[in-house]
Amino acid sequence: MSILIQHVQHEDEVVDVYIQGNTINTIGDCAGKVADTILDGSHQAILPTFHNAHHHAAMATMRSYADDLELFPWLSEHIWPLEATLTEEDIYNGARLACLEMIKSGTTFFNDMYWHFHGTARAVDEMGMRAALGAVFIDMDDATRRAANREQATQLLEESKQYSDRITFQLGPHALYTVSKEALIWCGEFANEHHLMIHTHLSETEKEVADCIATHGMRPPAYLDSLGILAPNLTAAHCIWLEHHEMELLAERGVTALHCPTSNMKLVAGKFRYTDAQAAGLQIAIGTDGAASNNNLDMSEEIKMAALLEKHFTSNPTALPASNAWKAGTRAGAEMFGLHSGIIEEGALADCMLVDLNNERLAPGHNLISDMVYSADSACIDTVICNGNILMQERKIENEEEIIAKAREYKKKFQR
Amino acid sequence: MSILIQHVQHEDEVVDVYIQGNTINTIGDCAGKVADTILDGSHQAILPTFHNAHHHAAMATMRSYADDLELFPWLSEHIWPLEATLTEEDIYNGARLACLEMIKSGTTFFNDMYWHFHGTARAVDEMGMRAALGAVFIDMDDATRRAANREQATQLLEESKQYSDRITFQLGPHALYTVSKEALIWCGEFANEHHLMIHTHLSETEKEVADCIATHGMRPPAYLDSLGILAPNLTAAHCIWLEHHEMELLAERGVTALHCPTSNMKLVAGKFRYTDAQAAGLQIAIGTDGAASNNNLDMSEEIKMAALLEKHFTSNPTALPASNAWKAGTRAGAEMFGLHSGIIEEGALADCMLVDLNNERLAPGHNLISDMVYSADSACIDTVICNGNILMQERKIENEEEIIAKAREYKKKFQR
Numbered sequence: 001m002s003i004l005i006q007h008v009q010h011e012d013e014v015v016d017v018y019i020q021g022n023t024i025n026t027i028g029d030c031a032g033k034v035a036d037t038i039l040d041g042s043h044q045a046i047l048p049t050f051h052n053a054h055h056h057a058a059m060a061t062m063r064s065y066a067d068d069l070e071l072f073p074w075l076s077e078h079i080w081p082l083e084a085t086l087t088e089e090d091i092y093n094g095a096r097l098a099c100l101e102m103i104k105s106g107t108t109f110f111n112d113m114y115w116h117f118h119g120t121a122r123a124v125d126e127m128g129m130r131a132a133l134g135a136v137f138i139d140m141d142d143a144t145r146r147a148a149n150r151e152q153a154t155q156l157l158e159e160s161k162q163y164s165d166r167i168t169f170q171l172g173p174h175a176l177y178t179v180s181k182e183a184l185i186w187c188g189e190f191a192n193e194h195h196l197m198i199h200t201h202l203s204e205t206e207k208e209v210a211d212c213i214a215t216h217g218m219r220p221p222a223y224l225d226s227l228g229i230l231a232p233n234l235t236a237a238h239c240i241w242l243e244h245h246e247m248e249l250l251a252e253r254g255v256t257a258l259h260c261p262t263s264n265m266k267l268v269a270g271k272f273r274y275t276d277a278q279a280a281g282l283q284i285a286i287g288t289d290g291a292a293s294n295n296n297l298d299m300s301e302e303i304k305m306a307a308l309l310e311k312h313f314t315s316n317p318t319a320l321p322a323s324n325a326w327k328a329g330t331r332a333g334a335e336m337f338g339l340h341s342g343i344i345e346e347g348a349l350a351d352c353m354l355v356d357l358n359n360e361r362l363a364p365g366h367n368l369i370s371d372m373v374y375s376a377d378s379a380c381i382d383t384v385i386c387n388g389n390i391l392m393q394e395r396k397i398e399n400e401e402e403i404i405a406k407a408r409e410y411k412k413k414f415q416r
Numbered sequence: 417m418s419i420l421i422q423h424v425q426h427e428d429e430v431v432d433v434y435i436q437g438n439t440i441n442t443i444g445d446c447a448g449k450v451a452d453t454i455l456d457g458s459h460q461a462i463l464p465t466f467h468n469a470h471h472h473a474a475m476a477t478m479r480s481y482a483d484d485l486e487l488f489p490w491l492s493e494h495i496w497p498l499e500a501t502l503t504e505e506d507i508y509n510g511a512r513l514a515c516l517e518m519i520k521s522g523t524t525f526f527n528d529m530y531w532h533f534h535g536t537a538r539a540v541d542e543m544g545m546r547a548a549l550g551a552v553f554i555d556m557d558d559a560t561r562r563a564a565n566r567e568q569a570t571q572l573l574e575e576s577k578q579y580s581d582r583i584t585f586q587l588g589p590h591a592l593y594t595v596s597k598e599a600l601i602w603c604g605e606f607a608n609e610h611h612l613m614i615h616t617h618l619s620e621t622e623k624e625v626a627d628c629i630a631t632h633g634m635r636p637p638a639y640l641d642s643l644g645i646l647a648p649n650l651t652a653a654h655c656i657w658l659e660h661h662e663m664e665l666l667a668e669r670g671v672t673a674l675h676c677p678t679s680n681m682k683l684v685a686g687k688f689r690y691t692d693a694q695a696a697g698l699q700i701a702i703g704t705d706g707a708a709s710n711n712n713l714d715m716s717e718e719i720k721m722a723a724l725l726e727k728h729f730t731s732n733p734t735a736l737p738a739s740n741a742w743k744a745g746t747r748a749g750a751e752m753f754g755l756h757s758g759i760i761e762e763g764a765l766a767d768c769m770l771v772d773l774n775n776e777r778l779a780p781g782h783n784l785i786s787d788m789v790y791s792a793d794s795a796c797i798d799t800v801i802c803n804g805n806i807l808m809q810e811r812k813i814e815n816e817e818e819i820i821a822k823a824r825e826y827k828k829k830f831q832r
Contacts, residue, residue, distance in 0.1 A: 065783075067737070067783070068723075074733070101776045104776060296791040308682055309728075363824050364477050365824055365827045366480045374483065374711035375480060377714065404775075405774075407776075411782055414782065
């Protein structure tokens with residue numbers, strides 16, 4: 001498979017881009033290149049796709065199911081009881097809706113954590129995206145559940161090989177307050193043995209920190225470090241309640257912090273100190289979190305939110321400028337998984353989007369990256385390519401009517 | 417002119433809606449109604465359009481021209497020098513781009529303040545929207561400029577009659593630090609005499625408050641009250657640095673506060689205390705401010721921002737729930753101008769939109785208002801009607817290519 005995109009804007013120049021297999025082969029003069037598909041990129045710009053750093057895709061069917069509530073009743077009276085009823089088929093339908101929405105808004109990769117691995121894996125595989133999908137660990141210090149979690153992870157590692165290599169298998173110990181010490185240590189060792197990434201939630205609420213000190217005599221990062229799992233293969237969502245030395249510790253260990261500003265604001269978890277964390281050398285990538293706490297999966301909205309919240313919080317209008325927010329929503333999410341994507345250059349994975357420079361939100365066009373961060377919405381995105389395959393063209397995605405019709409059935413299914 | 421919208425969802429029922437002239441005539445059984453245009457509303461919901469409460473439409477051509485800067489250099493080195501060069505034709509082109517973007521994102525009314533009245537009025541008239549457009553006052557305590565401002569307002573009041581009655585003429589004294597006491601008093605009297613609304617900026621920055629105390633011995637609301645212009649015909653943008661008794665004073669006088677969360681965050685003006693202001697009885701409507709400080713004009717994004725910022729600021733996830741944010745972005749902006757719009761009911765102005773329930777962001781559809789506030793983007797909006805005329809259908813607007821081509825010329829024109 002090969003694609004030739006002609007006359008497309010790339011960093012203020014108009015060029016041709018040749019994609020061969022799953023890779024960007026040539027940017028510039030593509031004379032003599034023969035392509036299976038030719039796209040006219042006139043009046044379009046080529047940009048890297050978004051990489052959604054923290055997500056629970058299958059929750060898309062819970063969008064707007066329960067909003068504007070206190071955290072505990074929200075979880076205990078609405079989200080958890082609903083989650084307890086979900087089957088693998090429900091997960092598949094939710095994840096398909098999520099993939100559809102992500103592709104429509106220019107995202108080709110997401111870092112996920114949810115139950116029923118195969119439900120999400122099947123959806124991602126069919127939809128043509130990339131994702132890091134995991135075996136969730138929640139043992140609540142129960143030896144039987146722990147053994148079951150371990151067995152499941154071991155089994156899923158094998159079973160995950162049936163899917164496209166766009167799917168990266170990882171471990172998903174939910175959080176230090178739901179996963180026992182023994183299970184966390186096991187996750188660290190199993191991940192090292194099999195070269196897996198680990199995805200967790202860390203220091204999301206003040207209560208988590210207080211409870212960790214009460215139970216383990218340490219704050220959360222020190223506790224995880226004592227178990228040996230602070231390492232470059234750890235991606236940690238939220239990281240809100242960190243002291244400066246903890247940011248430095250996470251940075252030193254090579255952990256990536258996953259910032260979800262909309263979710264943090266909606267659930268009033270607190271504020272991730274982006275500027276401080278960056279100054280401490282911490283790697284940061286931005287994610288939407290699940291649709292139950294956002295309620296969309298739109299990375300262009302999320303990076304705008306991150307930039308605005310940081311300016312507001314620091315009282316500094318120069319904080320988190322557009323170029324940094326853009327990188328945190330594209331390249332940063334790729335880098336933490338060692339993916340050569342989130343960037344348009346020769347040799348990179350052909351994960352890219354074509355935006356319509358004739359969309360009103362990108363006019364007059366003084367600064368495309370500012371426009372993408374502060375102005376764009378999904379309607380600006382015309383074409384999305386992942387792994388050298390066209391997933392969306394002229395805003396149309398294969399099967400979208402069927403996916404949405406299936407998703408709309410959950411309005412009745414989830415009725416209370 | 418009449419429009420029959422068949423089989424459309426309205427508040428959880430499927431109904432027909434009959435529009436006659438500029439008014440919603442019937443909601444429900446429309447048997448026997450003859451219409452010039454029939455729209456199939458199957459799989460669509462009818463909703464009121466957004467009313468953008470504070471705006472500078474013509475600045476759309478300055479989108480992403482200068483971002484991530486300190487307020488003073490942003491204004492003095494970038495925005496003001498550029499504004500000084502603008503002609504009425506530039507204003508017309510900017511306002512057309514703004515109208516196009518607003519219609520595409522479901523807005524049919526905006527409360528504006530900018531120079532070159534006729535440039536914006538012509539654009540609004542042609543594009544079919546409603547707007548309150550004004551004669552800007554900035555005299556900087558200079559008697560010559562004051563006289564010129566007064567003369568211009570008097571003249572524009574007459575000249576404004578040449579336009580559609582969708583355009584409401586008002587006075588726009590910029591702010592108490594750019595407009596003299598004499599001019600503010602004159603505005604109040606002239607507005608009373610001619611039954612005009614007044615649009616100003618109030619208590620946007622801490623400096624404004626400190627300077628007002630130093631110059632006039634009073635805080636801004638007390639100063640404006642002493643000049644007799646705190647009244648139901650005053651709409652006041654930002655209202656950030658208010659004490660509780662000032663919120664009560666503004667409420668008692670019937671002033672509407674215009675909340676612009678994105679602009680306030682981007683320029684770090686501070687935080688409008690929404691919950692407190694509402695508790696004090698203040699009327700509040702939400703606006704985008706101009707494209708130079710947002711950088712889009714998307715009210716669905718703006719009301720989400722307002723809801724999230726309020727939750728974050730008050731540490732209360734139940735603060736500013738979706739239903740309130742929705743009202744502040746629709747009905748509230750209509751009410752302050754005495755418009756019977758921003759609501760779908762018989763007898764109301766036919767200012768409405770049809771949203772596509774088969775859009776992925778409105779699926780599964782557990783709560784349409786939550787979906788519109790927290791999830792939707794412009795791609796969900798299929799049709800926009802204002803004053804009984806269809807301005808957008810299947811996301812297409814007449815002349816849009818030409819408007820955008822003209823707007824894109826400003827990329828080169830504004831080059832530094």
